[in-house]
Amino acid sequence: MAALYMENSSIDREWKKGSAELLLLSLLEALPRHGYEIGKLIEQRSQGALRFHVASLYPLLYRLEKRGWIQGRWVEKSGQRRRRYYRLTAQGRKILASQRQGWQTFVEAISRITGVENA
Amino acid sequence: MPDWKEQIRRQLADLKLAPAREAEIVEELAQHAEDRYRELQSGGATEAEACRMTIDEIGGHELLARELEAVERTDAPEPLVLGAKGTGHFLTGLGQDLRYGFRTLLKNPGFTAIAMLALALGIGANTAIFSVVNGVLLRPLAYPDPDRLLNIFEANAEFGHYSVAYPNYLDWRGGSRSFTDMGAFRSDDFNFTGNGEPEQVAGEYVSASLIPVLGVTPFLGRSFLPEEDRQGAACVVMLAYGFWKERLGAEPNVLGRSLTLNAMSCAVVGVLPADFRFRENARIYLPMEQYNSVELRTRESHMGLGVIGRLKPGATIAAAQAEITSIASRLARQYPATNAGHGAAVVRVKDDMVGRIRPTLLLLVGAVGFVLIIACANVANLLLARSTARQREFAIRAALGADRGRVVRQLLTESVLLSLGGALIGLLIARWGTSVVLAAAPGSLPRAQEIGIDPYVLLFTLAVSIVIGVLFGLAPAFHSANANPQESLKEGTRGAGGGRHRTEGVFVAVETGLAVILLAGAGLMMQSIWRLWRVDPGFNTRHVLTTQFALSPKVMASPTGIQLAFQQLLDRAAAIPGVQAAAITSLVPLGGNDSENSFWPGTGPQPPQDRLTSALFYIVTPDYPSVMQIPLRRGRFFNARDNLASPPVIVIDDVMAKQVFPGQDPVGRQISFLGLGPVQIVGVVGHVKHWGLDSDDTNKIRDQMYFSVRQVPDKFLSEAVAGLTLAMRTGPEPLSLVNAVRAQVAGPTRDQPIYAVQTMEQIISGSLAERRFTMLLLIIFAATALLLAAVGIYGVMSYAVTRRTHELGIRSALGASRSEIVGLVVRQGMKLAAIGMAAGLVAAVVLTRFMAGLLYGVRPADPLTLAAVALLLGGIALLACYIPARRATAVDPVTALRCE
DSSP: OOOBOOSOTTSOHHHHHHHHHHHHHHHHHHSOEEHHHHHHHHHHHTTTSOOBOHHHHHHHHHHHHHHTSEEEEEEOOTTSOOEEEEEEOHHHHHHHHHHHHHHHHHHHHHHHHHOOOOO | OOOHHHHHHHHHGGGOOOHHHHHHHHHHHHHHHHHHHHHHHHTTOOHHHHHHHHHHHHHSOSHHHHHHHHHHTTOOSOOOOSSSOOOSOHHHHHHHHHHHHHHHHHHOHHHHHHHHHHHHHHHHHHHHHHHHHIIIIISOOSSSSGGGEEEEEEEOSSOSSBOOOHHHHHHHHHHOSSEEEEEEEEEEEEEEESSSSOEEEEEEEEOTTHHHHHTOOOSEEOOOOGGGSSTTOOOEEEEOHHHHHHHSTTOTTOTTOEEEETTEEEEEEEEOOTTOOSSTTOOEEEEGGGOOOGGGGOSSOOOSOEEEEEEOTTOOHHHHHHHHHHHHHHHHHHOHHHHTTOEEEEEEHHHHHHTTTHHHHHHHHHHHHHHHHHHHHHHHHHHHHHHHHTHHHHHHHHHTTOOHHHHHHHHHHHHHHHHHHHHHHHHHHHHHHHHHHHHHSTTSSTTGGGOSOOHHHHHHHHHHHHHHHHHHHHHHHHHHHTOOHHHHHHSSSOOOOHHHHHHHHHHHHHHHHHHHHHHHHHHHHHHHHHHHHTSOOSSOOTTEEEEEEOOOGGGGGSHHHHHHHHHHHHHHHHTSTTEEEEEEESOOTTSSOOOEEEEEESSSOOOOGGGOEEEEEEEEOTTHHHHHTOOEEEEOOOOTTOSTTSOOEEEEEHHHHHHHSTTSOOTTOEEEETTTEEEEEEEEEOOOOOSOTTTGGGOSOOOEEEEEGGGSOHHHHHHHHTTOEEEEEESSOGGGGHHHHHHHHHTTTTOOOEEEEEEHHHHHHHHTHHHHHHHHHHHHHHHHHHHHHHHHHHHHHHHHHHHTHHHHHHHHHTTOOHHHHHHHHHHHHHHHHHHHHHHHHHHHHHHGGGGGGGOSSSOTTOHHHHHHHHHHHHHHHHHHHHHHHHHHHTOOHHHHHHTO
C-alpha cells in the first residue's frame, strides 16, 4: 500500500500506511481539491510529520477514483492552467464515515492499553 | 524550467498506457512538478536547486511506475482514443467521430442552438427558394415528352405573341409537316345550372385534337371525337378531376350524364386525370366548335385562342418556326385585309409558361445564396472562437501523435453534424415559409401548385448542408490543426494566434458586405413598389367594387332581352344603399385582360391589315366614367339616347386624340372599324393605365376607345356579354357590400351568379403581385442578413473585448477615460464593418444592375438607396460594437491585472 516519507522516526511506518486512504478522504470531505493541494495540506496539518511522495499520492488517488470513492474532473479557472480536482462521491462519504469510526475505535483501544492520553 | 512532461513521460514509457490516459497522468503530474518547482523557488531555492529537488521528488524513484502499474493495469477495455493515429477501419473512425461530435455538441447546448439556428435560417431560405425553382423551372411539365410541345402564336409588329384566329389555326394545322398534330384552346366561363345554386364555372373550349396532342389519357371515358368537334354537333363535355369529385361526388357512372351549361345540355364523355393541369382554373372542357360565335370563324378576330403543337420526332423548333412562318406569309398574301403583316412565333410550352419569371427566380437564388454565406460566416466565427477554447484538446491530441488529418476530420464531422441539424430545422422553416409567402403573394408565380418539398428538394438540402458544413468548418479546422501543441499547452488561456483574428475580421467584413448587397436589393424593390403605388392610374382606385356576373340563361335568347337585363341589373345595383354609381364594362384596367379593335381614320375604304391601327376597345355603359372617375376632357360621354336607333358614336382617350388627330379637335370626326363601319367621336376622356402601372407607358398599344353597350350590333351582343364586369363606386368600404350585390345581381329568378369579386385596389395589388413577391422575399432575406451580420459583429466584438480585458485594464489603470475605452473598441469593430460596407457598396452597384428589369422609377445604383442602406447597416454595426464596448469600460483594472 502507499508508502509515506519517514520524516519522524517515532511514527511507525505501518500506522501511516493504514491511514493514507483515510487522510485523503478526510481532506476531500469539505471541498474538492487538486493533488498538489492535498499533498501540501497533509504536510501542513501534520506540521511536517507526514509527507506524501508523488509516486504514492497520485496512484492512490487513481485507485480511490477507480473504486468510485472519489471523482476527478478537469477544471479550468480563469487565468490558470487547468487542474484535476477530486471530490468525494456519495460512496466515498460512506467509506469515510466507517473508516473514521474504525480509526477512532483503534486509537481508543491503543490508548487504553498504552495509557497514552487520547488527544 | 525543465520540460516536466518529458520527464514524466519517460518514467511512464514502459507502462504502455492508453495514450489518452497517459496524457492525463502526464498533465496532472507535470502540473504538480511545476507547482513544487515554483514553491521551492519562492522559498528561496535557486533555479538549479529547485529543479534538482523537484526531479528528485518526481523522478527519483521506480516507485511511480510500479504504483501506477498496479493501479492502471487492472484497466478494463481501452477508452475511446481520439487523438490516436487511425489504426482502425475508416468507418470505425467515422463512427467515433460522429459519437464524439454528438457529445461535444450536446455539451455546449447554447453554442449548438445558436449555430443551428443561424444555419437553419440560411438553409431554410435556400430550400424554400430551391423548392420554388424546382417546381416552377426545373420540373418538366406533366406530359409525355414535354419538350416537344410548342406554343404557336400569331405575331405582328404590335404584339410579339398574339392569339390566333381560328381559320388561321385550321390552315396551319392542315399545312404543316413538322408537327404530329396541333390543338387549339380558348378559356371561357360557363353558367352551370340545374345542380343546386347556379354557378359560374371556369372552363376551356378545346379542339378534339388537343388532349391527344398533350398525350393525356382520360381518367374515365374518352376525349372528344373529331365528329364531336363540328359545328352543330350535340354538346359533349369533359370534366376536370376536381370538378367531378367535388361537384358530382365522384360519381362512377358520370359518363353519359347530362350537365346544363349556358342553358345547353352537354353529355359527359370523360374525366381528366387528377394531375392534369393544362389550365389551373379550368374545371370543364367543351369541344371548340361548341363555341358558337361568328367571330370564331373570321380571320380578323383573335379571340384569345391558343395553339399547341407536338413536334414530330426528328423535327427541330427552327424548322417548325420556318414552316409556320411560310404558311403565315402565304395566308397574308391570300387574305391581305386580315392577315397582312401577321407572322407566327413558336415557343416551347414550358418556356412560354415560366420564361418571364426565370430572371426573377434566378435573382432570388443569388440573394438567398448570400444569406447562406452570411449564416456560414457566422457559424465559422463561432467555431473559430470555440476552437480557440479547445486549443488544448487538439494540442494534446497532436502531442499524442494524432495527425492533422484526423483532427481536421473530427472538426469537419462536427461542423457537418451542425449543418445537418440546421438543415432539419431549415426544412421546417422552408415548408412553412413557402406556404406563407405563396399565400401572401397569390398569382405571382406560374405552376405555383407544383411547388413543394419533393425528393429533389430533400437531396438539394442534404447536399447543401454537407457542402457548407465542410466549407464553414474548414477555416476553424485548419486553424486548430495548425496549432502548435507546445505553445497551446504552455499558455492555457491565451492560445490563439493572430491568424484567428484576421480570419474573424474577414468573416465580419464579408457578412457586412453581403448584407449591404441584400439591403440594397430590398431597398430598391421597396422604392419601386412605393413609386408604383403612387403612379396615377388615370382613375380613382378607391371605393370601387368590381364583380363578374352571368346573365340568366332565360334572357340570353334575344338581344332585346340581354339589353333589358343589363338595364335592370344596373338599376338594382345602383339602388343598393352605399352604391353611388354602377356601370358595366368589358374590360377592367390593370385586370390582365385586353381586347383591341383595328380602325382607320375617316370613312374611306379599309386599308390592308398592316396599315390599320389597334386601340384598346372598352364596351361600357354610360355611368362608367362616374364609377371610375375618369375625367372628361372634351365633348360628352354616352347617354341613354345612344342606342341602336341612333348613329354609332365613340369616345376616345387623350392619348389617341393626340396620336390620331395631332393639334386638332377630334370631337365630331369620324373613324371606321372592321365590322362596325364609320362611327363619330363625341368625346375625349383621360388616359387610363390599362396594361400596368409600370408598363403602360411602354406598351405598343396605348390608344383607348369606349363604345356603348347599347350600340353593340345584335349579332355581336351574345359574344360581348361574356366576361362582363359590373363596377360600382361605393361610399362605404366596398367589400362590405358584397352580400347586397350578390342578392341584387341574382335577380328575381336567382340564376345570375356573381364571381371574381374584387376591389379595384385588390386588382392593382394583383397587378403588382410578381414584384411584391420579389420585394417580400428580398426584404425577408435582407432582414435575416442584417440580423445575422449584427449578431456576427457583436459576437466578434464581445470576444475581442474579453480577449483584451487585460490590455483595457492597464489602459484604464493608466488613466484612459470611459469614452476613450469605448472609442477604442468601437473603432476596432467599425473598421471591419466599414471595410465590408465599402466592398458591399461596390458590389451592390454592380449586382443591382441584374434587377434593373424589376425596378420602377429608380435606377439600380440609386445613390439615395445605397446611402440609406449604409446608414442603416452602419447604425446597426455601431450598436453591435457599442454594447461590448460598454462592457469593456466596466472592467475593473485590478481584476483585469490579477488575471495575469
